[in-house]
Amino acid sequence: MADSPGDKTFERYCTFQRGNERGFATRAQHATVMRALLDRWRCEPMKAMGRGGLYTFPVLLRKGILREYRRGGIVGRHFREGTLTNRPLHEWDILNRLFNADFPVPDPLGVVWKRRSLLYTGAIATQYIDARNLAEYLANQDESSAKLLETVGALIRRMHDLCVYHADLHVGNILVARDASGGPSIYFVDFDNARVTAVSQLDRARNMLRLRRSFLKRGLRVTDFEHILRGYGPLDVPAWLETAYEIKGALSDALNRRAGAHVT
Template sequence: MQVTNHDNQVCWYADQLIGDPHPHLFDSQWWQAQKAVVGSSQGRGVTWFVKLDGRHLVLRHYYRGGMVGKVVRDRFWFEGVESSRAMAEFALLDTLCAKGLPVPRPYAARMSKRGPFYRADILIERIRGSKDLVGLLKTGSLDATVWQRIGQTLRQFHDAGVYHADLNSHNILLDRDGKVWVIDFDKGAIREPGSWQQTNLERLLRSFNKEALLHTSFYWVPGDWQALMAGYEGRI
């Protein structure tokens, strides 16, 4: 990993993935000037889809959620470089990739400090040709074998001690080959086995039920969860 530190900016760059490490990689306007923006999505802020040396990447700025986020949109209290949001997620993704788990590869992370606060950005691999479960379920149902495969994948993460802070139906993807991916590991961690694993699953179930209420067409039934759990528990 290459590390740079200047102008109160600490940047990490993955070895052999970034040919020209520079803070402009975290600037959406720079990408636009290079005509390298290939798309975007809107959440708390804009997430940019960009292309670098033939690789498709995601540039994401970190924003606060909840009531605090309405007042302090993107500033976080500084408690050390490695514990900053971008660097912590970069390090976790790097560890999970090394374990062979299906997560995006991290390319770069930045922490910009000003006074006692910092802002953060991360650049990660984009899973080409993938769709999240919400997008898929708004157009049609998924076979039981797919739900079982999702359950098996989640069990792999839990067996590896991977805690996902926001496991929901938007953060599970299927690619063109039917491979299951998990994304968005902000505030994630490696933990010892515990009740958090069941809490993770309960959060995911609530997410499916919530989405079913939000959309007039959402092909989700209780039997889908039973198939997922059969895969998770190895009952197939």
């Protein structure tokens, strides 16, 4: 990906640069977001989850959340800083694509990146969503959540129709917040490894199988997942792919138990 997004982005964002650090920040709170991205100004650390450090910071009458990008996996244990691709800009660009299409993602407030030799480092700032993930929400619901889950399914289809493939679609990356009237409001997060593409039937099936697997791993009802499928609509899942995901899941479970890894 090039180091600058489309022209429409400049209507909503200001650019900034300090040395070899470059970025974008929302015009509405340009100085606040820029200083948070560059200097962690007024940032409060959160409990780290995943690969990057997390911070909250005040912006207007709400909070922002800032996430640093770091390597994960085996390589990340030895080389935490720097990636070969501009991951901050990549995710921020996809969030803008979805946000501008009125798809429920956190408002992308800004991004910063720095290139040193062949490696990129950086951070992204988005709206802070006070929410529970879908697994936590369902675990605390006494009444039927069929309508909400069908909405989740319909939104996943819309995301695919907007040509966005979420590479890690699981219950932890679907958030349920409360809207102004007290009803549930859905958000999708973690588009770090997502890609913009015409989403094939095979990739659609992969996304839904990944999501179903997360239901099973969290001990959630399969009938709840069926509501998501109903909301998604017609979907052809090849038998060989379903079998492959079952085998992959069994192997992953065995490795995670051995390593004591977190379940998603």
